[in-house]
Amino acid sequence: MQQKSLTFIARQAPYGSNKAKLVIDAALAAAVFEQKVNFLFMDDGVFQLVQNQNAESISSKTIGRALETLELYGIEQALVDSVSLEERGLSAEDLAISVKILNVEQVRQLAASSDVVINL
Amino acid sequence: MKFSLLVSTSPASSQGAMTAYQFARAAVSQGHEIYRVFFYGDGVLNANALSTVPQDEINLPRAWDEFLTNHNIESVACVSSALVRGILDSDESARHKMAGVSLLESTQIAGLGQLVDASMQSERLISFV
Numbered sequence: 001m002q003q004k005s006l007t008f009i010a011r012q013a014p015y016g017s018n019k020a021k022l023v024i025d026a027a028l029a030a031a032v033f034e035q036k037v038n039f040l041f042m043d044d045g046v047f048q049l050v051q052n053q054n055a056e057s058i059s060s061k062t063i064g065r066a067l068e069t070l071e072l073y074g075i076e077q078a079l080v081d082s083v084s085l086e087e088r089g090l091s092a093e094d095l096a097i098s099v100k101i102l103n104v105e106q107v108r109q110l111a112a113s114s115d116v117v118i119n120l
Numbered sequence: 121m122k123f124s125l126l127v128s129t130s131p132a133s134s135q136g137a138m139t140a141y142q143f144a145r146a147a148v149s150q151g152h153e154i155y156r157v158f159f160y161g162d163g164v165l166n167a168n169a170l171s172t173v174p175q176d177e178i179n180l181p182r183a184w185d186e187f188l189t190n191h192n193i194e195s196v197a198c199v200s201s202a203l204v205r206g207i208l209d210s211d212e213s214a215r216h217k218m219a220g221v222s223l224l225e226s227t228q229i230a231g232l233g234q235l236v237d238a239s240m241q242s243e244r245l246i247s248f249v
Contacts, residue, residue, distance in 0.1 A: 004240055022128065022161045025200075029232035030239075116239045119247050120128050120161070 004115035006030045007038040010045035011119060014063040015055055020048050023120050024066045031073040038110060039070055041099065042081040046088060049080065051096035064096045071097075081107050122153045124238035126247040127163040131180035137166050140248035141184060148191055156238040157188065157195040159227070163248075164197040164207045167227040170220075181224055188226040195227040196234045 008027040012019040023045075031037045041049055048063050055062045070078055078099040085091065085101070092101060102110065111117050125144060129136035144154055159166050171181045188195050197207055202223070208216070209223040223229060239245045 002240060006236075006239060018161060019128075022201075026160070026232055026235060030236045033233060033236045033240075035236065035240075116245050118126065118239070118245065120126075120249055 003035055005036040005038065005113070006116045006118060007040060007110055007114040009040045009042050009117065009119045010048060011043040013044040013047040014053070015058060015060050019120050020045070020063060021061075021066065023118070024070070026118060026120070027075060028069060028073050031070075031075050037075045038077040038079060038114065039075050040079045040081065040102070040107070040110065042084050042107070044084075044088075046080055046084045046090060049095040049097065049099065050090065051094060053096070067097050079110065121147075122155050122241070122243045123147055124155045124242040124245045125157045126235065126238075126245060127157060127159050127166055128161040128247070128249055130162040130165040131171070132165065133162070134249075136248040137163065137180055138178075140166075140246075141180060141187070143246065143248070144193075145187060148187075148193075154191070154193045155242045156234065157184075157193060158235045158238055159195065159197045159201070160235065161198075161201050162205070164202045164205055167195070167197045167202070167224045168205075168207055168222055169224045170222045185224045185226045188224075195224075196230045197223065197227050198235070199229050199231055202229050 008023050010023045014020045053062050079102050080099045082101050082103050127140045131137040168181050173179045209229050210221050213221050
């Protein structure tokens with residue numbers, strides 16, 4: 001199969017809707033089909049990265065487990081938008097998984113250099 | 121140009137579904153090709169054949185069905201999104217011992233591989249949220 005570079009952008013907080021899960025599932029599917037996958041957390045999507053979450057008491061699944069699978073499926077490029085972190089008072093040490101922090105110009109380049117950008 | 125559409129919102133609660141439908145019509149009328157429409161998340165409700173709406177509103181699932189059939193455009197409802205929302209074809213309905221079928225005639229149930237394939241085969245994948 002031909003290979004394309006796909007960038008998935010997670011923009012929603014983890015538990016208010018199932019959007020966070022939908023983006024992860026689509027990215028994992030792309031990885032299974034051996035595409036080059038980037039995963040960018042942006043806007044309220046950065047809340048998915050906050051460590052020590054536990055969604056048991058709201059009968060939901062803790063998002064950290066799903067995020068850990070990104071690396072298992074070979075999605076090495078987990079990225080986060082620096083402005084979105086700053087706006088929400090978050091920094092690298094608050095995050096549950098290791099991600100590369102991108103400035104505005106790097107986010108722009110990422111989108112421009114991707115064959116496909118998928119927002120949900 | 122060859123497009124695919126990713127539709128992830130419901131006709132009943134978001135304008136995105138109607139925007140997707142109107143985009144699809146406009147694209148075809150201008151001579152573009154639509155490779156596939158992929159209904160994902162709440163977007164599978166666009167393929168709900170049992171949807172009924174007030175007389176002065178557009179029945180979007182019915183409109184999709186006519187459009188997709190008339191132009192011979194493939195459409196897919198994501199299986200995990202569809203089942204949890206009661207969007208079933210005859211196979212799934214029988215497998216889960218349900219009372220009936222709710223999927224549009226024009227649409228098939230399949231997995232996320234069809235979304236990945238659509239992004240591979242199309243020049244543009246447009247996401248409607």
